[in-house]
Amino acid sequence: MRSQLAHDQPAQGQPAGGPAAAARPVPAGREAARAGRSPLDEVFAAARAQGRAVLVGYLPAGFPTVERGIAAMRAMVAAGVDVVEVGLPYSDPTMDGPVIQDAADVALRGGVTTRDVLRTVEAVADTGAPTLVMTYWNPVERYGLEAFAADLASAGGAGAITPDLPPEEADSWLAACATQAIDPVFLVAPSSTPQRLRLVTSHSRGFVYAASTMGVTGARAAVGARAGDLVTRVREVTTLPVAVGLGVSTGAQAAEVAGFADGVIVGSALVRALATGDGEGGGDGVEAVARLAAELAAGVRAASA
Amino acid sequence: MPLAARPVVHTTSVGVGAGTVGAVTARPTGTFAESSRAAGAADQHAAGAAGDWSPARAAESWQAVPDTSGHFGRFGGRFVPEALFAALDELSAAYEAARFDPVFTAELDGLLASYAGRPTPLTSADRLTERIGGARILLKREDLAHTGSHKINNVLGQCLLTRRMGKTRVIAETGAGQHGVATATACALLGLECVVYMGEEDTRRQALNVARMRLLGAEVVAVASGSRTLKDAINEAMRDWVATVDSTHYCIGSVMGPHPFPMMVRDFQRVIGVEARQQTLDLLGRLPDAVVACVGGGSNAMGVFHRFIPDAEVALIGCEAGGDGVASGRHAAAIAGGAPGVLHGMRTFLLQDADGQTQVSHSISAGLDYPGIGPEHALLHETGRASYRVVDDAAAMEALALVARTEGILVAIESAHAFAGAFEVARELGPDGVVLVNCSGRGDKDVDTAARWFDLLDPDAG
Numbered sequence: 001m002r003s004q005l006a007h008d009q010p011a012q013g014q015p016a017g018g019p020a021a022a023a024r025p026v027p028a029g030r031e032a033a034r035a036g037r038s039p040l041d042e043v044f045a046a047a048r049a050q051g052r053a054v055l056v057g058y059l060p061a062g063f064p065t066v067e068r069g070i071a072a073m074r075a076m077v078a079a080g081v082d083v084v085e086v087g088l089p090y091s092d093p094t095m096d097g098p099v100i101q102d103a104a105d106v107a108l109r110g111g112v113t114t115r116d117v118l119r120t121v122e123a124v125a126d127t128g129a130p131t132l133v134m135t136y137w138n139p140v141e142r143y144g145l146e147a148f149a150a151d152l153a154s155a156g157g158a159g160a161i162t163p164d165l166p167p168e169e170a171d172s173w174l175a176a177c178a179t180q181a182i183d184p185v186f187l188v189a190p191s192s193t194p195q196r197l198r199l200v201t202s203h204s205r206g207f208v209y210a211a212s213t214m215g216v217t218g219a220r221a222a223v224g225a226r227a228g229d230l231v232t233r234v235r236e237v238t239t240l241p242v243a244v245g246l247g248v249s250t251g252a253q254a255a256e257v258a259g260f261a262d263g264v265i266v267g268s269a270l271v272r273a274l275a276t277g278d279g280e281g282g283g284d285g286v287e288a289v290a291r292l293a294a295e296l297a298a299g300v301r302a303a304s305a
Numbered sequence: 306m307p308l309a310a311r312p313v314v315h316t317t318s319v320g321v322g323a324g325t326v327g328a329v330t331a332r333p334t335g336t337f338a339e340s341s342r343a344a345g346a347a348d349q350h351a352a353g354a355a356g357d358w359s360p361a362r363a364a365e366s367w368q369a370v371p372d373t374s375g376h377f378g379r380f381g382g383r384f385v386p387e388a389l390f391a392a393l394d395e396l397s398a399a400y401e402a403a404r405f406d407p408v409f410t411a412e413l414d415g416l417l418a419s420y421a422g423r424p425t426p427l428t429s430a431d432r433l434t435e436r437i438g439g440a441r442i443l444l445k446r447e448d449l450a451h452t453g454s455h456k457i458n459n460v461l462g463q464c465l466l467t468r469r470m471g472k473t474r475v476i477a478e479t480g481a482g483q484h485g486v487a488t489a490t491a492c493a494l495l496g497l498e499c500v501v502y503m504g505e506e507d508t509r510r511q512a513l514n515v516a517r518m519r520l521l522g523a524e525v526v527a528v529a530s531g532s533r534t535l536k537d538a539i540n541e542a543m544r545d546w547v548a549t550v551d552s553t554h555y556c557i558g559s560v561m562g563p564h565p566f567p568m569m570v571r572d573f574q575r576v577i578g579v580e581a582r583q584q585t586l587d588l589l590g591r592l593p594d595a596v597v598a599c600v601g602g603g604s605n606a607m608g609v610f611h612r613f614i615p616d617a618e619v620a621l622i623g624c625e626a627g628g629d630g631v632a633s634g635r636h637a638a639a640i641a642g643g644a645p646g647v648l649h650g651m652r653t654f655l656l657q658d659a660d661g662q663t664q665v666s667h668s669i670s671a672g673l674d675y676p677g678i679g680p681e682h683a684l685l686h687e688t689g690r691a692s693y694r695v696v697d698d699a700a701a702m703e704a705l706a707l708v709a710r711t712e713g714i715l716v717a718i719e720s721a722h723a724f725a726g727a728f729e730v731a732r733e734l735g736p737d738g739v740v741l742v743n744c745s746g747r748g749d750k751d752v753d754t755a756a757r758w759f760d761l762l763d764p765d766a767g
Contacts, residue, residue, distance in 0.1 A: 092531065
């Protein structure tokens with residue numbers, strides 16, 4: 001059986017430093033790998049000191065408009081979200097369920113651009129909350145990955161989550177992130193083998209994104225039972241904080257996840273709140289986002305009580 | 306076709322720089338077992354070849370691609386969510402084991418012969434040749450394979466592999482419906498549950514194939530997201546797969562997607578070129594000057610090209626779908642009108658805008674209506690080993706009508722793109738030349754589209 005680890009070894013006769021990223025020596029530890037702590041390091045350390053989990057909130061840029069999106073993101077920070085993920089709307093969101101797909105459609109039809117995403121990052125980072133971009137890979141590559149890393153850093157961005165960029169393909173991106181002192185965040189999944197957990201976590205900075213279930217984004221009645229096991233397995237191979245995403249939509253679920261993870265990531269539920277509030281139903285989407293964010297923020301604090 | 310009855314085929318073990326690495330020297334009869342052995346011999350060279358890989362070297366020692374991580378030069382790879390890595394590793398391991406397992410290869414070769422109708426014939430298109438007035442035109446008749454296209458070659462391989470992995474459910478995407486029909490067919494044959502994702506737009510223009518799939522027991526899901534065509538069907542199939550991967554195999558229909566799909570689908574389709582090369586030698590005592598095929602994702606083209614890659618004197622020509630013309634912006638020509646990028650798990654040429662958003666492709670042919678192209682084609686293009694032309698809707702439909710009237714063969718609109726390109730090539734080569742066209746599918750599914758195009762249903766037009 002050819003394991004992924006075998007894939008990662010350079011073939012015989014192939015010079016070191018070939019396409020296999022994992023063949024490079026794994027950094028001894030993140031403290032050794034970078035001087036100084038990043039904004040994400042700080043926020044996870046502060047939450048840990050308070051005995052609670054970090055709350056990470058996702059909204060796509062440009063939904064329903066760039067300005068309303070910025071208002072919603074700033075409102076959720078005011079309501080207690082610690083870290084913001086700004087989604088880059090993409091034409092082919094293969095890892096997203098219907099709620100985020102629809103929001104991306106609206107944003108793209110509204111003409112949102114990568115520059116608008118960076119402008120959104122800047123407006124949200126001004127609040128002081130560490131702000132990441134969550135993006136499929138092709139828009140970054142098209143923008144130019146060094147330019148993207150540089151412009152993200154200038155906008156005050158703390159890092160980027162790239163769900164369809166595996167560490168094996170990320171050599172240039174990792175170098176660009178290191179140059180700009182932004183944190184690359186990779187994902188682990190319930191199906192990740194121990195070898196892959198080591199590979200992914202050794203290249204992540206800031207935190208590790210643990211997908212709670214096998215599936216696309218979207219609220220679920222129950223967060224996968226495999227999430228707790230996955231967090232345990234991740235902690236066996238890294239000291240990085242572990243944040244759990246996919247399926248969390250209520251304060252109670254946030255509290256449950258905060259009981260075993262360092263961070264709780266909420267996306268689709270916030271998008272739905274914004275969509276419902278600003279949709280034909282009337283009401284105010286930004287207020288709806290703030291209400292849900294406050295409930296979730298109470299949830300991550302309740303877990304420690 | 307019991308494997309034991311065949312003489313063992315030895316492959317040339319020439320040095321890496323010597324040209325045809327792993328080329329089959331014994332008489333190739335087109336079985337998958339023999340293709341696998343040839344590829345296996347090449348793999349032994351692959352490690353050494355990968356170390357000093359260059360486009361020029363790759364053109365010579367083509368069997369060395371992809372490398373062990375699935376890269377065709379700078380193309381290919383695996384750009385997928387972490388959740389799918391375990392399944393792709395499992396598939397790679399299962400395929401590596403199966404393709405050298407005589408039980409597997411004998412079963413596949415048996416089905417290809419007794420069920421799919423292989424080998425498919427080579428037809429000398431004499432009236433068409435005369436009409437075009439250039440090189441002699443030969444047709445590789447994949448339209449005569451069971452289900453009416455080359456797609457059956459790949460799905461029989463993948464569905465046997467599905468069973469071997471202990472999975473019970475198969476999902477597939479389809480554009481024109483040819484891959485969906487082939488997958489539904491193989492699943493019926495092997496007792497597997499089958500779900501086919503198809504863009505809503507395509508379910509309308511290929512309604513006949515939707516009914517065929519349902520008759521064969523498959524569930525057809527009309528995908529209403531995005532552009533409602535093939536790329537969105539792939540998106541939806543990937544969303545299904547990530548949630549069901551324990552029990553489900555995603556039977557990708559072309560030489561695209563994350564590793565190992567581009568390699569595996571190529572290997573399953575390679576039989577087309579292996580047969581056609583020998584049939585041409587048997588008929589004419591020489592190789593063709595050019596091999597022409599249509600390219601959407603590019604599986605029929607990769608299938609007919611691959612065995613000819615070491616034959617440097619044979620031109621390999623892919624025909625992309627030009628829609629209303631590349632200049633119009635309404636086309637599906639990823640190489641002519643696209644740029645390198647990442648989509649559906651691979652790095653390749655893509656139609657995309659300045660922000661890296663995928664652009665919607667346009668073609669009268671649902672099967673070519675895709676904004677990307679298989680990564681090995683991207684490498685063939687970049688190394689110059691193959692060249693790619695653009696055939697627009699009008700030229701393809703004109704070719705379809707001409708082939709029907711001169712040869713009595715109603716070809717698929719996809720394949721009609723290859724014919725239109727081949728007519729140009731035949732005129733360029735002149736009467737001494739020979740051009741081999743891969744007639745990848747039959748056109749029954751396209752009668753409605755053709756009838757509208759030519760106004761055949763309007764009594765006043767007649």
